[in-house]
Amino acid sequence: MAAAIDAAFDHVLAVPDDARSRLYEAMRHAAIGGGKRLRPLLVEATCDLFHIARDSALRVGLAVECIHVYSLIHDDLPAMDDDDLRRGKPTVHKAFDEATAILAGDCLHDIAFEILSDEATHADPFVRIELVRALALASGPAGMAGGQMMDLEAGRFGFDLPTVTRLQQLKTGALIGFCVEAGAILARVPPEGRIGLRGYARDIGLAFQIADDLLDVEGDADLAGKALGKDAEAGKETFVSLLGVERAREQSRLLVDQAKAHLHGAGAEADLLRAIADYIVERDR
Numbered sequence: 001m002a003a004a005i006d007a008a009f010d011h012v013l014a015v016p017d018d019a020r021s022r023l024y025e026a027m028r029h030a031a032i033g034g035g036k037r038l039r040p041l042l043v044e045a046t047c048d049l050f051h052i053a054r055d056s057a058l059r060v061g062l063a064v065e066c067i068h069v070y071s072l073i074h075d076d077l078p079a080m081d082d083d084d085l086r087r088g089k090p091t092v093h094k095a096f097d098e099a100t101a102i103l104a105g106d107c108l109h110d111i112a113f114e115i116l117s118d119e120a121t122h123a124d125p126f127v128r129i130e131l132v133r134a135l136a137l138a139s140g141p142a143g144m145a146g147g148q149m150m151d152l153e154a155g156r157f158g159f160d161l162p163t164v165t166r167l168q169q170l171k172t173g174a175l176i177g178f179c180v181e182a183g184a185i186l187a188r189v190p191p192e193g194r195i196g197l198r199g200y201a202r203d204i205g206l207a208f209q210i211a212d213d214l215l216d217v218e219g220d221a222d223l224a225g226k227a228l229g230k231d232a233e234a235g236k237e238t239f240v241s242l243l244g245v246e247r248a249r250e251q252s253r254l255l256v257d258q259a260k261a262h263l264h265g266a267g268a269e270a271d272l273l274r275a276i277a278d279y280i281v282e283r284d285r
Contacts, residue, residue, distance in 0.1 A: 001037055001040050001041045001044055001061065002035075002037040004058055005037050005040050005058075005061060005062060005065055006032050006033065008058060008059075008062045009028070009031045009032050009062070009065075010028075010032060012062070012111060012115075013027050013028050013031065013032070015028070022096065022100060023100060023103055023104060023107065025096075026092050026095070026096045026100045026101065026103075026104040027104045027107060027108055029089070029092060029095055029096070030069050030072065030073050030086070030092050030104060030108075031065070031066070031069045031108065033087070033089075034087030034088060034089065035065075035069075035087055036283070037061075037065065038208075038276070038280075039061065039064045039065055039068055039175060039176065039179045040058075040061025040062065040064065040065050040179075041061075041272075041276060042176065042179035042180055042273075042276060043057055043060050043061040043064060043179045043182050043183065044057045044058075044061060044272070045183075045270075045272035045273045045276060046179070046180050046181070046182060046183030046184065046197065046273065047060075047182070047183040047186060048183070048269055048272060049183055049184075049266060049269050049270060049273075050183050050184065050186065050187035050189065051187075052183055052186045052187060055120070056121055056122055056186055057183070057186075059115055059116075059118075059120060059121045060115075060116065060121065060131065060182045060186065061179075062115055063111075063112040063113070063115040063116045063121075063131075063135065064112070064135065064175065064178060064179055064182070066108045066109070066111050066112035066115070067108070067109060067112045067135065067138075067139045067144075067175065068175065069108050070104075070105040070106070070108035070109045070112075071105075071139075071144055071145075071148070072086055073091075073092045073093075073101050073104055073105040073108070074101075074102070074105045075148065076091040076092065076093065076101075077093055077098060077101060077102070078093070078098065080148075080152070092104055092105075109139075112135065113132055113135070113136070116128060116131045116132050116135060117129075117132055122186055124188070127185060127186060127188065130185050131182065131185055131186075134178050134181065134182070134185060135178050137174075137178075138174040138175050138177060138178035139174070139175060139178075142170070142174070143170055143174030143175065144170065144171055144172075144174055144175050146170045146171075147167050147168065147169070147170030147171025147172070147174070148171055150163075150166070150167040150170065150171070151167060151171055151236070154167065154236040154237065155235050155236050158237065159236075159237045160237075160242070161239075161242050161243070164237055164238065164239060164242060165206065168205070168206060168209040168239075169202070169205065169206070171209075172205055172208060172209045172212075173201070173202060173205030173206065173209070174205075176201050176204060176205040176208065177198065177201040177202065177205065179201070180197050180198070180200060180201035180204075180273075181194055181197055181198065181201065184197055196262045196263065196265065197262070199258075199259070199262040200259045200260075200262040200263060200273065200277075203255045203256070203258045203259035203262070203277075204255070204256065204259045204276070204277050204280055206252075206255050207252045207253075207255035207256050207259065207277070207280050207281055208280045209239065210239045210240075210248050210249075210251060210252040210255070210281075211252055211280055211281050211283065213238040213239045213240040213241075213248065214240055214245065214248060214249060214252070215283075216238070216240070217240050217245065218245070239251070249281075252280075252281045253281060256277045256278060256280065256281055259277045260274050260277050
């Protein structure tokens with residue numbers, strides 16, 4: 001999946017021979033190479049459940065990765081997290097400049113919805129508009145961006161465990177939820193038929209963030225490709241600071257077991273989803 005996403009970005013972000021070339025180079029710098037590509041892989045895994053064509057799965061995976069990369073570009077800006085490294089490379093505002101970084105993020109956001117609204121993603125316009133709406137909800141104030149706003153406020157307030165959980169369900173979990181539900185949307189499965197997938201997404205989203213918090217405390221910055229320990233420096237509460245290392249690790253494993261239990265009605269076609277759940281807590285970056 002990672003190679004396919006890189007190839008798709010290479011095509012979509014072909015550099016034009018005009019004054020926009022620097023913008024495209026900035027988008028390519030952020031989007032091509034590196035990263036776990038977890039979100040497109042989740043799209044592929046849920047599409048496998050419903051026997052969705054690979055081209056459709058790839059296009060939806062590319063759209064969600066556009067949103068993810070845009071969010072990383074903006075999160076790294078001096079006005080947000082002020083990071084110098086991302087995926088082992090200089091952040092976009094360091095490699096280029098702040099104005100170009102802002103535009104690169106804006107454009108990747110727009111490209112995501114351009115991809116989803118194209119007939120090549122799905123022949124049914126009602127499916128396409130549901131995909132557009134679901135991704136907009138997952139990435140806006142009721143999802144990822146709202147969670148990022150809570151994160152910016154976290155240093156000013158002493159967040160308790162329910163608040164940190166809510167923050168991460170928005171900032172990280174909402175986009176993961178879209179990825180897991182996308183296959184069902186493509187297959188025209190009604191909302192009441194997606195309850196198990198939503199439970200799986202909720203649990204792996206929290207497990208993913210707990211694993212991230214553990215890596216922030218115990219991980220290797222060279223493997224991570226970014227600075228670690230910044231939440232503690234900023235005085236932000238995390239799952240690890242609130243639960244402790246061992247209890248946080250136990251909770252992440254419990255969440256993974258719960259996530260896989262939501263797939264009890266599925267057979268071998270859900271094996272990739274099960275493997276992703278295990279990978280989330282076993283990864284080293």
